[in-house]
Amino acid sequence: MDTIEAILKRRSVRAFDGTEVSRAVLDRLIEAAGAAPSPYNSQPWHFHVATGATRDAICEVTALSTVHLQEYLDVLPPSALKRAEQFFASLGSAPVIIVVSVPVSDDTLSSINTYMSTGGAIENLMLAACDEGLGCCNLTFAFWVRDKLAALLGIADDREIISLVLVGHPAETPVDPGRRDDIATFVE
């Protein structure tokens, strides 16, 4: 698959068939992630690649996110709430959950650099997964339980979890949700 094709074809996949992804493939995804640019080549990201029992333990923690959904009861219909609860408990049956951590900073520029760089690294990883015929979804909802996830994975206090990336063989073909056509202003 060429680069533009992968960029345009990638969709967020939230349902997986549960079959395993080989270590060799996961190594290629991590290599692609780590090839992203970062200021002074600082490479602030770390990818905690969870499979097996650790993956299951992560789902037990993310299932606890459900209590925070109460805040959204006014905007979410009951059916959507039920779906969200099921999703939080299973993470779409993804066999691989990549927890992304970065250094904590109270400096605005440093935070911008870190989040921008790591977003690029995650996109690299997802495009590489696309190239391998895999699906991915980048999730930030775990924000509510990220302290519990950090404790589970032994992530030190000087780092914060910013995202979970689900990886696996797709069990759905997501519809293209479309894109805005007003995102650029050309000036000369």
Ligand SMILES: Cc1cc2nc3c(=O)[nH]c(=O)nc-3n(C[C@H](O)[C@H](O)[C@H](O)COP(=O)(O)O)c2cc1C
């Ligand atoms: C920073 C970020 C956070 C996201 N968080 C979530 C999330 O918590 N739950 C979810 O289902 N999708 C999440 N997504 C996926 C978006 O919903 C998805 O990218 C968007 O709807 C566009 O669809 P596409 O990826 O198929 O093009 C997130 C994506 C990004 C980039």
